[in-house]
Amino acid sequence: MEPWQRQRLQTVTLRRQIKVMIQDILGEPSYIEAPINPSSNVRKICYLCASYARRMTKHRCLRCKQAICGPHNVHMCCRCIQ
Known part of the structure; x- marks a missing residue:
């Protein structure tokens, strides 16, 4: 097995x-996977923020690579920590 x-x-x-x-x-x-290359590090909308906030960020979760803004940034999103 x-x-x-x-x-x-x-x-x-x-x-x-x-x-x-x-x-x-x-x-x-x-x-933990390596961070995304800076060349592909395009600004995206934070997936944790409300849709009306539309916070743009270049930061990503180290595991799932989802965009996370400054207030939510702990180098890993809350889903990956759990």
Whole structure:
């Protein structure tokens, strides 16, 4: 069973939640991915703010790469911390 789980971890299109579950079962730590390259670091609207606020930001969550503004920025979004 373990070789199959390790093979599944190598699948690029596997959802993040499934990868985290497999890593928990195998006892492996979850690795934080590298930040996005500055060339692709375009301003986007914060996904946590209300739609009327429209806060633009270049900051991203280190795990899921969603745009997060200054007040919400803790280098990881609240969904990834949980």
